[in-house]
Amino acid sequence: MTPAHSKGFICRDCLLAGHYGFAGQDEGLSVPACPSCGGSRVVLHDELFSLTMAHIDCDAFYCSVEKRDNPDLNGKPVIVGGGDRGVVAAACYVARQYGIRSAMPSWQARKACPDLIVIKPRMSHYQHVGRQIRQMMLSLTPLVQPLSIDEAFLDLTGTQKLHKKSPAEVLAAFQQRVRSEIGVTVSVGLAQNKSMAKIASDQDKPDGYYVIGEVQAQSWLQDKPVQILFGLGKVSTKKLNAAGLHKCGDIAACPAPRLRTLLGRDAERVKQFACGIDPRFVETSRAAKSVSSETTFAQNISALPDLLSIAETLAQSVSQRLKDQQMDAVNVTVKLKRPNHQLLTRTRRLDRPTQMAHRLFEVAAELIEKEASPDKSWRLLGVGVSVVDEAAGGTEKAEPGPDLFAPLDQDDGHRQDRLEEALDSVRTKLGAELVKTGRRFSFEARKQKKTPDKT
Known part of the structure; x- marks a missing residue:
């Protein structure tokens, strides 16, 4: 006679958790409905309550944020990306049904789906939402290893006493909280190690919850x-x-x-x-080696003032990411691409580490000025930095903060630092688009003159 056994279960609707008992070993048994709410979103697994490694991945994150902010986009094919000569940064699940994927040229995506809605990226906004979700992750465990703006590994070992529930239950509640408070969905992979957790989170998207146990790992693979x-x-x-x-x-x-x-x-x-083996630990102090931002132009650009205006915006984006992650740049790299796709990169080491946008732009501008000329046009411009993170054990010494009481005639750029800090505060309160430099304002005015309103 086959011995009875039980499997752990969690209802993702009402969060009821417990064990189902079975008289046999029928692995093909369908998942039963929740005995409390009758819901069908039940996670059922032998090792459900003993696994502690998770991978959490936001579903089509950029597009999900855009659809959250504009409900009229729901049910429509949407990508976030550049213009006709740019690439797809993210595609929603409706767009993916047309074969559209990340890194695909935008013109190819439009050809695959004539009704495609293309949205210009709002990276600072996505980063803000990503930070909100990251803080929610950190409320579950201090062992969080971000892989990108919208995904991370979490090790919930030893957290059961804190939360009074198993890691599996904590993760189900986390999914509900992100959906209700942030307005986007995440998929969860739960396993015995990082590699299997990452694989698991990809199996049931979007808004999925997939479990791969330690015992079954190799046979499952x-x-x-x-x-x-x-x-x-x-x-x-x-x-x-x-x-x-x-x-x-x-x-x-x-x-x-x-x-x-x-x-x-x-x-x-x-x-x-x-073989389902991965001995790696979650690395909470893992630092990014570089930070960059780039853009592909709708039309080739040769004018130096236009290139510098775009570089200034890119430097501000890189600077904001450095500030958010408490990192400092040690060098600046400019990336330029010709219409024939010939790529040129130039790098210069900074006199001292910094995260200030005006300092990054100053170096980037010097590099661009050496390459720009009226007879040279460009289709892409990027600004990037290599970074040092003191929290991760960097050996470079970050520059000291500005002396607010230093005489102005002895100022070595600290006055601009203080001005930038003040502008950052204004941008945080009013929004980045409401604070523009004269260079950017002039650039936008020139663009309007080149493309007058046809109405």
């Missing part, structure tokens, strides 16, 4: 395509496929020497991932 593995790029995937390794089970069974021939030093890590 056995027949999955190799590209499902976290961090395995297109080049490595092609190498594996060309060698006849198409499934994760193929990698798990592959002799180590052969795998090293194909993947080099990554072979051991990939083999572990294919």
Whole structure:
């Protein structure tokens, strides 16, 4: 006689949690309805209440924020990205039904879906919403490792006493809270390690909750395509496929020497991932190595004043991200692309680390001025920095704060620092678009003259 067993369950509608008892071992048994509210959104798994590693990913984040802010966009194909010569930064799930994906050229996306709605990115706004969600994550556990503005790993080990409930229950409540307070949805992957949690969160999008247990990990991966593995790029995937390794089970069974021939030093890590093993810890102090912002122009630009105005805006965007993450730049890089896609980059080390926009722009402007000329036109401009993060153990010494009582005739840029701090405060209260420099105002005026209102 088959012994009885039970599985943990959570209702994602009413948050009831407990165990379902079964008389047999029928793994094909359908998920039962919630015994309390009758809802069908029930998570059911043998190891539900023992797993502690999660990956949380916001669903089509940029587009979700835009649809939240403008409900008229609901149900419509929307992308966030540049103009006709830009690329898709994000595509909503409706747009994805037309084959539209991130990094696709915007013109190609428009061709695939004539009714496509294209929205100009509002990065500072997305970052603000992302920070709100990040703070909510930190209320669950201090062990949060951001991967980007809209996703992170969370290790909830040892948090049960604090929350008086299991990590699985905490995550279900977190989903509800983000939906009600922020107005977007997130998908949750729960597993025994980072690699499996990342894979799990991709299995049930959007607004999903997927669990992969420790016992089942390797068997679950056995027949999955190799590209499902976290961090395995297109080049490595092609190498594996060309060698006849198409499934994760193929990698798990592959002799180590052969795998090293194909993947080099990554072979051991990939083999572990294919077996459901990932010994890495959540890295809370992991620092970004660089921060950048770039834009592709609707029309080629050669005029130096226009290039400098755009560079100033990009420098402000980079500066704001540095300030938000409490990091300092140690060098500035300018990226310029010609109409024929020829790429040029120029880098200069700063005299001292900074996060101030006016200092970043000053260096970027000097680099641009050396390359610009009336007979040269450009289709893309980017401004980036390499950073040092003191909290992550950086060795560079950040510049000291300005002396508010220093005589103005001895000021070495600190007066501009104080002015920028004041403007930052105004932007925070009134919005970034309401505070413009004279350079940007003049640039926008020139654009209006070139494209007069046809009405």
